[in-house]
Amino acid sequence: MSDTPPAADPGELVEVRRAVYRPLRRGNALEDAVARLVQTIRLGVVAPGESLPPERELAASFGVSRDTVREAIRELADTGYLLPRRGRYGGTFVADPLPQPKAAPEVSPEELDDVLGLRRVLECGAVRAAAARSLDASTRADLWARHEAALPAGPEAYRRLDTLLHLAIAEAAGIPSLVALVAENRAEVNTWLDTFPLMPRNIQHSGEQHERIIAAILAGRVDVAEAAMRDHLAGSEALLRGFLV
Structure with a gap:
C-alpha cells in the first residue's frame, strides 16, 4: 500500500494501563487484587520476564494497602505466575514461561x-x-x-x-x-x-x-x-x- 504509514515502535497503551491499574472494589480487596494482576498478565500489559510496577505504586493505583498487594503477589508466586526477586535489581517479575493450563x-x-x-x-x-x-x-x-x-x-x-x-x-x-x-x-x-x-x-x-x-x-x-x-x-x-x- 503506497499510503501505508511508516513503521514505528509501539508506544505505551496509556488508557489500557489505567484500566488495569484502577481502584479495586471494596469488600474483596485480596481476591480483586489477584484477579487484576492476572488480568495484566493475560492481556500482555506486562510480558513474561518483565517486572510489575513497584508494590507502593500498585497499592496507590488499586486503592489498597501494600500488605494486600504483597499478599496478592505471594498468592500468584505460589501458583507460578510471578517471581519476586530481592536485591539491587529486584522486583516482582512475570514468570517466563507462564504456567500452562x-x-x-x-x-x-x-x-x-x-x-x-x-x-x-x-x-x-x-x-x-x-x-x-x-x-x-x-x-x-x-x-x-x-x-x-x-x-x-x-x-x-x-x-x-x-x-x-x-x-x-x-x-x-x-x-x-x-x-x-x-x-x-x-x-x-x-x-x-x-x-x-x-x-x-x-x-x-x-x-x-x-x-x-x-x-x-x-x-x-x-x-x-x-x-x-x-x-x-x-x-x-x-x-x-x-x-x-
Whole structure:
C-alpha cells in the first residue's frame, strides 16, 4: 500500500494501563487484587520476564494497602505466575514461561455466547469509533506498528501482540471507559484461547485481517472497518466453539 504509514515502535497503551491499574472494589480487596494482576498478565500489559510496577505504586493505583498487594503477589508466586526477586535489581517479575493450563475449562454454550456477544459489541463499536475520529500522527503510527509487530511473531509471542493490537484499537476510539470493558472481556477470552494451540495458517490469516482493519481505520472508512472486524472476530469464535463446546 503506497499510503501505508511508516513503521514505528509501539508506544505505551496509556488508557489500557489505567484500566488495569484502577481502584479495586471494596469488600474483596485480596481476591480483586489477584484477579487484576492476572488480568495484566493475560492481556500482555506486562510480558513474561518483565517486572510489575513497584508494590507502593500498585497499592496507590488499586486503592489498597501494600500488605494486600504483597499478599496478592505471594498468592500468584505460589501458583507460578510471578517471581519476586530481592536485591539491587529486584522486583516482582512475570514468570517466563507462564504456567500452562492443564485442561480446557468447562464452558457452557450460554456462557460462550454471552462473552463473545459482548466482545462483538465492544470491539465493533471500538473500531467504528476509531475510524470515525481524526487520529493524530502518533496514534496512526502506533496502530500500524502494532500490526507489523505481530506479523512475524511465532506462537509464543503472537497472542500477546494480538491482544495489544486490539487494545490499541480500543484506545484509539477515544473512550476511556470502553478500554476498561474491552480489557476485561479480552482477558476472559484469552483464558480460553490459551488452552489450545495457535496454528501458523491462523496467524497468517489473522495478520491479513488486521491489515484490512487498520487500513480502514486510518482511511476513515467506518463501515469497512466494522465489517473487517466482524469477519476477524468470527474466525476466533469458530475456533473457540470448536475447541470448547
